[in-house]
Amino acid sequence: MATFTPVPHRGIIVASTIAATLMQTLDTTIANVALPHMQGSLSATADQITWVLTSYIIATAVMTAPVGWLSTRFGRKNFFTFCLTGFTLASVMCGLAQSLDQIILYRVIQGMTGAAIVPLSQSIMMDLYPPQERGAAMAMWGMGVMVGPIIGPTLGGYLTDAYDWRYVFFINLPVGIAAVSGLWTFLKSPPADASLKFDWTGFAVLAVGLSALQLMLDRGAQNEWFSSLEIIAEAVIACLGLYLFAVHVWLADKPFIPAGVFKNSNFTIGLMIMCIIGMVLVSSVVLLGIYLQTLGGYSVLDAGILLAPRGAGTMLSMMIAGRLADRADPRLMILTGFCILIFGMVQMSTWTPDIDTFTVIWVTIVQGFALGFIFVPLQVLAFATMPPQYRTDGAALFSLVRNVGSAVGVSVTTFVLSNAAQLAHARIGETLTPFNRMMQTGGAYLFWNAATLNGRSALNAEVTRQATIIAYSQDFLLMAAVCIPPAILLIFMRRPARGAAPAASHAIAD
Numbered sequence: 001m002a003t004f005t006p007v008p009h010r011g012i013i014v015a016s017t018i019a020a021t022l023m024q025t026l027d028t029t030i031a032n033v034a035l036p037h038m039q040g041s042l043s044a045t046a047d048q049i050t051w052v053l054t055s056y057i058i059a060t061a062v063m064t065a066p067v068g069w070l071s072t073r074f075g076r077k078n079f080f081t082f083c084l085t086g087f088t089l090a091s092v093m094c095g096l097a098q099s100l101d102q103i104i105l106y107r108v109i110q111g112m113t114g115a116a117i118v119p120l121s122q123s124i125m126m127d128l129y130p131p132q133e134r135g136a137a138m139a140m141w142g143m144g145v146m147v148g149p150i151i152g153p154t155l156g157g158y159l160t161d162a163y164d165w166r167y168v169f170f171i172n173l174p175v176g177i178a179a180v181s182g183l184w185t186f187l188k189s190p191p192a193d194a195s196l197k198f199d200w201t202g203f204a205v206l207a208v209g210l211s212a213l214q215l216m217l218d219r220g221a222q223n224e225w226f227s228s229l230e231i232i233a234e235a236v237i238a239c240l241g242l243y244l245f246a247v248h249v250w251l252a253d254k255p256f257i258p259a260g261v262f263k264n265s266n267f268t269i270g271l272m273i274m275c276i277i278g279m280v281l282v283s284s285v286v287l288l289g290i291y292l293q294t295l296g297g298y299s300v301l302d303a304g305i306l307l308a309p310r311g312a313g314t315m316l317s318m319m320i321a322g323r324l325a326d327r328a329d330p331r332l333m334i335l336t337g338f339c340i341l342i343f344g345m346v347q348m349s350t351w352t353p354d355i356d357t358f359t360v361i362w363v364t365i366v367q368g369f370a371l372g373f374i375f376v377p378l379q380v381l382a383f384a385t386m387p388p389q390y391r392t393d394g395a396a397l398f399s400l401v402r403n404v405g406s407a408v409g410v411s412v413t414t415f416v417l418s419n420a421a422q423l424a425h426a427r428i429g430e431t432l433t434p435f436n437r438m439m440q441t442g443g444a445y446l447f448w449n450a451a452t453l454n455g456r457s458a459l460n461a462e463v464t465r466q467a468t469i470i471a472y473s474q475d476f477l478l479m480a481a482v483c484i485p486p487a488i489l490l491i492f493m494r495r496p497a498r499g500a501a502p503a504a505s506h507a508i509a510d
Contacts, residue, residue, distance in 0.1 A: 009186040010128055016182030017121045018144045020084055023175045024117040025148025027056070027091070027110070028406070029285065030156040034165035041165065044100045050218065055104045057407060058214045059111025062207045064400040067116045068393030069199070069256040071123075075192035076392070080120045081184045086113030088176025095169035118145060119395035124187070126383060126391060138379040139322025142372065147311045149282055149406075153289055154304035161301050199256040202248045209241020213404070217411040221418065261390045261397065266493050270382030271401050273334070273486040277378075278405025280341065280479055281371060283413040285310075288348075288364070291472055295353040295465070309361045313368030321376035330377035331490045337373035338487040340366060345480035349473045353465075381493060413475050420471035421464075428463050 031038075031052060039049040071079050090110035097103035122141060129137040159167040216234035223231050249255045249262075262268050285307060292303040321333060344367040351359075379398075386394050 012182050012186050013128060014125070014140065016179045016186075017124050018141060019175050020117050020179040020183070021121045021141060021144030022148050023172050023179065024087065024114045025145055026152050026155065027114065027172070028403075029149045029152030029282070030159075030168050031056075032153060032156065032286075034156055034160045034168050037160055037165040038103070042097070042100045042103065048100055051100075051104050052107055054214065054218045056107040056111040057218075057403070058211050059108045060115045061210045061214055061400065061403055061407075063112045063115035064119065064396050064403065065206055065210075066198075066203055066256050067119045067396040067399075068390075069196065070116065071120060071392050072193050073196045073198075075189055076120060076124070077183070077187045077189040078192065079116065080124075080187070081180055083113045083116040083120070084176060084180045084183070087117065088172055088180070091169045091172035091176070095166040115399075116396075118399045119392060122379075122395040122398070123392040126395075131384070134383075135325025135376060135380050136322040138325070139318040139372075139376045142318050142375045142379065143315055145375070147314055149285060151308060151311045153285065154308045157301045157304040197254070199248075199252065199254065202245060202252060202255045202257070205241045205244040205248060207241075209238050209243075209245060210404070212237035212241060214407055217407045220411055221415055225415070257393055257397070258390065260387070261393050264386055264390075266384065267382045267386055267394055269489050269493050270378055271397060272489060273374075273378055274382075274398050275401040275405035275408075276482060276486045277371065277374060278402035279409030279412075279482060281402075281409075282406035283409035284345075284367065284479060286410055287413055287417070287472065287475060291351075292360070295468065295472070296355070297353070306357065306360055307364060310364040310368035313365035313370075314372040315368075317369040317372030318376055321373050325377045325380045329495050330381040331493055331495060333377040334374050334381070335487055335490055337370045337377075338483050340373065341370035342480045342483050344370060345476050345483070349476040349480070351473070351476075352469060381495070413478065416478055417471050417475050420474045421467045424467035424470040425463055428467060432459065432463070 035049050035052065038044070038052060042049070074082075087110055090106050090113060093106040094103055094110060097106060121144075122138075125137045125141040126134055155171075156168050159165075159171065212234045216231055216238055219234075220231050225231055226235070249257055249259050289303050289307060292298045292306060296303070298306065317337075324333060344363055347363050347366075382398070383391065383394060
């Protein structure tokens with residue numbers, strides 16, 4: 001086993017890497033709350049403005065997979081600093097955009113350059129620390145990955161209310177400059193391998209498959225899913241593209257994602273679990289934010305502030321998990337995290353709009369704690385026996401499945417919410433007939449008199465409200481149920497022997 005070589009200026013490299021990670025993950029959610037303001041400023045329709053999010057997501061998904069190849073071909077330091085610089089400049093251009101076409105173009109560039117930031121930063125963090133300290137390293141790095149999407153709506157709401165929606169993008173400028181300066185000055189990496197040839201066939205089928213999948217997920221709800229020929233076509237193209245990519249990886253001589261990555265059972269199972277984490281992480285934030293605003297009566301800023309304690313719970317659990325991951329069985333830690341997460345989701349399924357603020361805070365803290373307690377040991381377990389030459393490819397795949405899982409989670413939970421609300425509305429409405437004596441006496445007759453137009457409108461509004469409460473309850477229970485299969489998959493993961501993790505073939509050391 002190779003001897004670990006200490007890295008000079010490690011603290012500066014770590015700080016720059018984590019700052020870059022936080023900057024990129026923030027942008028997955030920080031712009032969401034600013035969309036209505038962008039819509040008015042850029043004279044866009046509600047349907048058009050969603051492309052500000054969709055374009056970024058698609059570009060990120062497509063460019064995440066080839067990160068390992070690009071890093072090897074051009075050198076990790078060169079490629080990482082190029083991507084950080086491009087992401088920062090694209091962020092500034094988004095803030096300066098004067099039309100919808102401009103901001104969509106710059107968001108595409110932002111997504112393409114930002115796709116490499118998370119996987120490369122993860123790979124760098126693992127190389128900076130010896131195997132016995134990687135749990136703590138993943139805890140530090142994971143704070144950027146997990147906390148970014150959580151505090152994004154809060155920070156975005158504050159910047160939009162206090163200043164302007166353009167500051168949602170301008171905030172990346174000082175962070176980007178600091179991160180690029182630190183990494184360019186102190187990060188070392190091996191020379192680039194100019195002999196590598198790019199696998200255009202594999203990249204093309206994957207890009208087409210992922211783009212079609214993202215479009216299907218983003219546009220499915222508004223087009224009534226598979227009753228639309230567009231959605232059917234996108235689903236067919238997505239399945240075909242991803243199938244051809246899988247076949248290509250196993251049969252091609254030199255695919256840009258080596259098949260050897262998937263031969264590690266811990267890593268392959270970890271990909272499945274990470275996909276579920278992505279689904280729950282983002283969809284729960286989106287659902288809870290809408291719940292607090294539409295049913296709880298909170299403003300955008302107040303709802304964002306109520307979501308902030310969730311990030312505090314995540315940071316706390318990551319600090320604890322970082323200390324335990326190299327000592328305790330990571331599988332038991334992940335199982336504990338899933339049990340806590342299921343408990344938190346079940347608690348949310350019992351909420352009504354008059355839920356008190358304290359309950360909202362402690363339940364969201366519990367959820368954040370659970371997610372952090374899963375994320376850190378999962379990284380350690382999945383990469384513990386990963387050969388160093390596959391590490392960047394593996395990190396890119398982890399980032400890819402987390403992003404795809406996030407898109408799937410938001411689409412599925414939104415679809416379930418809409419359908420469950422319609423079904424509950426119909427079932428409640430079935431009982432509200434002129435022959436129902438409860439509607440003919442007392443307060444019900446005074447407030448919801450079906451003989452008057454105002455009464456019928458008020459009655460329909462209340463039925464819609466009650467149906468929405470039921471629908472949210474079912475969505476939260478669905479997310480609790482989704483957490484059960486990955487907990488079972490832990491049975492098939494192996495705990496690596498102490499000290500069995502391969503030492504880094506130091507890509508950072510001279």
